[in-house]
Amino acid sequence: MATWATLGRVNSLRFAGALGVASLLALLPSTSGAISGAAQAASVLDGVYTTEQAERGQSLYRRHCTYCHHDDLLGGEDLKVVPPALVGLAFSDRWVGKPIAELFQVLSTTMPWERTKLAPAAYADVISYLLKENGYPAGRQELPADLARLGAIRIVATR
Numbered sequence: 001m002a003t004w005a006t007l008g009r010v011n012s013l014r015f016a017g018a019l020g021v022a023s024l025l026a027l028l029p030s031t032s033g034a035i036s037g038a039a040q041a042a043s044v045l046d047g048v049y050t051t052e053q054a055e056r057g058q059s060l061y062r063r064h065c066t067y068c069h070h071d072d073l074l075g076g077e078d079l080k081v082v083p084p085a086l087v088g089l090a091f092s093d094r095w096v097g098k099p100i101a102e103l104f105q106v107l108s109t110t111m112p113w114e115r116t117k118l119a120p121a122a123y124a125d126v127i128s129y130l131l132k133e134n135g136y137p138a139g140r141q142e143l144p145a146d147l148a149r150l151g152a153i154r155i156v157a158t159r
């Protein structure tokens with residue numbers, strides 16, 4: 001990005017040209033959803049689920065996930081393919097740097113294993129519970145079951 005010092009060195013004609021481009025760019029965020037979405041990009045540190053939602057998620061987890069990943073979310077060894085831990089390093093190594101949308105997509109296409117599928121809202125609730133158990137704060141807005149909005153929320157390290 002050009003600094004004011006570099007701008008000061010260009011001649012006035014080119015400076016006017018640069019301003020023209022700058023004002024065009026300034027118009028873009030309001031006309032493009034993708035860009036304004038990126039501008040509001042949030043992370044899991046911003047309180048992206050509610051306490052009630054995580055509680056619903058915990059009941060769903062107990063009903064649909066505990067069997068393989070266990071109540072403590074530390075995973076199991078009972079199966080041919082080991083159900084991984086869903087907290088701590090196992091979670092952060094796999095998901096930090098990725099948008100929640102990716103976790104949502106993996107869960108809603110592969111879990112709770114084979115053919116059983118939950119409703120989209122149930123996956124958002126279960127993800128809320130996973131976020132809570134991984135130490136991310138609750139907030140005032142529920143986590144939406146909406147891929148586009150989940151794509152704008154990044155999973156980052158807890159600290």
Ligand code: HEC
Pocket residue numbers: 061064065066067068069079081082083084086094106107111112113126
């Ligand atoms: C029948 C056993 C079983 C159930 C029930 C189950 N899982 Fe899994 N899960 C597994 C296994 C096995 C793997 C590892 C799959 C692999 O490595 O291919 C896994 C992997 C995962 C992963 C990691 C996926 C990845 O790509 O890294 C997540 C997250 C997960 N499960 C969450 C859940 C949630 C949430 C539920 C409940 C909605 C659930 N699982 C229910 C067995 C299960």
